Amino acid sequence: MARLSGRDPSLLRRINSTAVLRVLRTEFGGSPLTLTDLANATELSRPTVEGVIEGLVGAGLAAEAEENACGTQHAARRGRPARRFRFKAEAxxxxxxxxxxxxxxxxxxxxxxxxxxxxxxxxxxxxxxxxxxxxxxxxxxxxxxxxxxxxxxxxxxxxxxxxxxxxxxxxxxxxxxxxxxxxxxxxxxxxxxxxxxxxxxxxxxxxVVAERWQGAAKGAEDVVMVLVGLSPGAGSLIGGRLHRGFGGAAGEIGALHLLGREATPERLLSTTGEPLHPLDEAAVAKVFALARAGDEQAERAMERFVQRLVHDVAALVLALDPELVVIGGWASGLDDVLGPLRAELERYCLRPPRVALSVLGEAAxxxxxxxxxxxxxxxxxxxxxxx
Known part of the structure; x- marks a missing residue:
């Protein structure tokens, strides 16, 4: 790649093009804009904006917006309306x-x-x-x-x-x-x-990126999301940025059993003394349904499950101090988890975070x-x- 210089006219063109495209893409709710609108928003001259728009249209990233019938009627009485341009989302x-x-x-x-x-x-x-x-x-x-x-x-x-x-x-x-x-x-x-x-x-x-974009974590900057499964994992946002860790292993709380906790999820959720198999969303939901119906074995299984979840989440909360913890995976949609989880985090954490279930569920x-x-x-x- 050639070295960029402030005296390079191609660099200036790219900066101007980026400024206009960003306004078309994000400003004013994506509504079509006139050249004057774009010039005002970017603080560029109108001739410069006109040249940039021609280039963006040629590149397939912008298009002239069509006038509606009402606009056509007004044009017949008052002359041609100002041309409007839109970001070409379908490009x-x-x-x-x-x-x-x-x-x-x-x-x-x-x-x-x-x-x-x-x-x-x-x-x-x-x-x-x-x-x-x-x-x-x-x-x-x-x-x-x-x-x-x-x-x-x-x-x-x-x-x-x-x-x-x-x-x-x-x-x-x-x-x-x-x-x-x-x-x-x-x-x-x-x-x-x-x-x-x-x-x-x-x-x-x-x-966790999805929940901040369209789900339970909209507007939150410091978030932990736990996907509850056979080997639970967590994703974290710190200051709105995804935290992967030095080697990409941040949030691998499924490895906590290596610290001497040998009980597997199959045994934690068992209601028979034998490992729960197959261990999937349907099987877990059945255990929780039995617990809600008053089955003592299922109630104890749910208590073991929640206690393990609390320990896993508390480790992250104490380390990261998030404003919000989102629970997804198997526990998504199981409201029974929230009350016990909140109560236990009150006991273990210096500043308990808000806790919410995933909004996006399986689509997250x-x-x-x-x-x-x-x-x-x-x-x-x-x-x-x-x-």
């Missing part, structure tokens, strides 16, 4: 994908985040890595086909999956999915599937992956660096 698309233990889900949006389609399929928990990747590819292909978009319009794909994920998308450790540890997931997907940038993130990290991971893909697209759209 590209982003996809968020969850590759999970039991489910592969994909969600597609335009460049403003407007959802254009979703597809979800179940997957066998014992499926080998190659089969799981193929099902993910097929799910995305089905979504693109049913939504009427084409692969050429994809700008970025985000993927959320269990495990410790490195910056290049390699799963350094992933015990929840067969063959996942050491898998160069980002590279495999970029080479064989999507033909665009692919961002791979831990599922709990993706989920794919939605967060979509948001990460959109962030990637926006970072490129609004970059002033030369290519």
């Amino acid at each position: 590209g698309h982003a996809i968020g994908v969850e590759i999970g233990v039991h489910r592969i889900a994909a969600v597609l949006s335009d460049l403003t985040g407007e959802i254009a389609g979703t597809v979800t399929h179940e997957v066998d928990e014992d499926a080998p890595a190659a089969e799981r990747l193929m099902q993910a590819h097929n799910t995305v292909s089905e979504l693109i086909s049913t939504s009427g978009t084409g692969c050429e319009s994809l700008r970025a794909v985000g993927v959320g999956t269990p495990g410790i994920v490195e910056a290049d998308g390699t799963v350094r450790l992933g015990t929840a999915l067969p063959g996942w540890t050491g898998l160069a997931l980002g590279e495999r997907l970029r080479e064989t599937a999507f033909g665009c940038p692919v961002i791979v993130e831990n599922d709990a990290n993706a989920a 991971v794919a939605t967060g992956a979509l948001r990460l893909a959109l962030d990637k697209v926006e970072s490129e759209l609004f970059s002033v660096s030369g290519g």
Whole structure:
């Protein structure tokens, strides 16, 4: 890349273009704007804005807004109205994908985040890595086909999956999915599937991003989200920014059993003395339903489950002091968890946070992956660096 200089006219053009595009994309609720509107908002001259708009229209990122019938009638009496321009949201698309233990889900949006389609399929928990990747590819292909978009319009794909994920998308450790540890997931997907940038993130990290974007954590800056599952994990936002840790392993509270707590979730939730199997959302919901109905064995199982959850969450709360803890995964939608969890955090924590259930539920991971893909697209759209 050539060295940038303040005297470089191409740099100035890119700065001006970015300023106009950002206003079109985000200001005034995305309403069409006149050249005068854009000049006022960017503090650029009208001729400069006009030149920038021509370039953005040529690049397919802006379009002239159509006048409605009323506007046409007024134009006949008062002359031609001012031309208005809009951000061309349909100029590209982003996809968020969850590759999970039991489910592969994909969600597609335009460049403003407007959802254009979703597809979800179940997957066998014992499926080998190659089969799981193929099902993910097929799910995305089905979504693109049913939504009427084409692969050429994809700008970025985000993927959320269990495990410790490195910056290049390699799963350094992933015990929840067969063959996942050491898998160069980002590279495999970029080479064989999507033909665009692919961002791979831990599922709990993706989920906390989603809840802040569209869910229970809107407006919150310091948030912990716990995905309750076979091996619970947590995603954290500190000052509104995702906290991954030095090696991407922040929030792996499922490893706390290595500190001498050997009871597994299968035994914690057992009502028979034998490990609960299969251990999935339906089985857990059944245990909680029995507890609500007064079954003593189920009540004790629920108490053990909540106590373990409290210890896991308290460790993060004491370390990070978040304003909000969001509970997702198996516990999402199980209101029984909130009361006991709040009460126990009052006992253990110096400053108990607010606690809420996930608003997005099963859609949280794919939605967060979509948001990460959109962030990637926006970072490129609004970059002033030369290519």
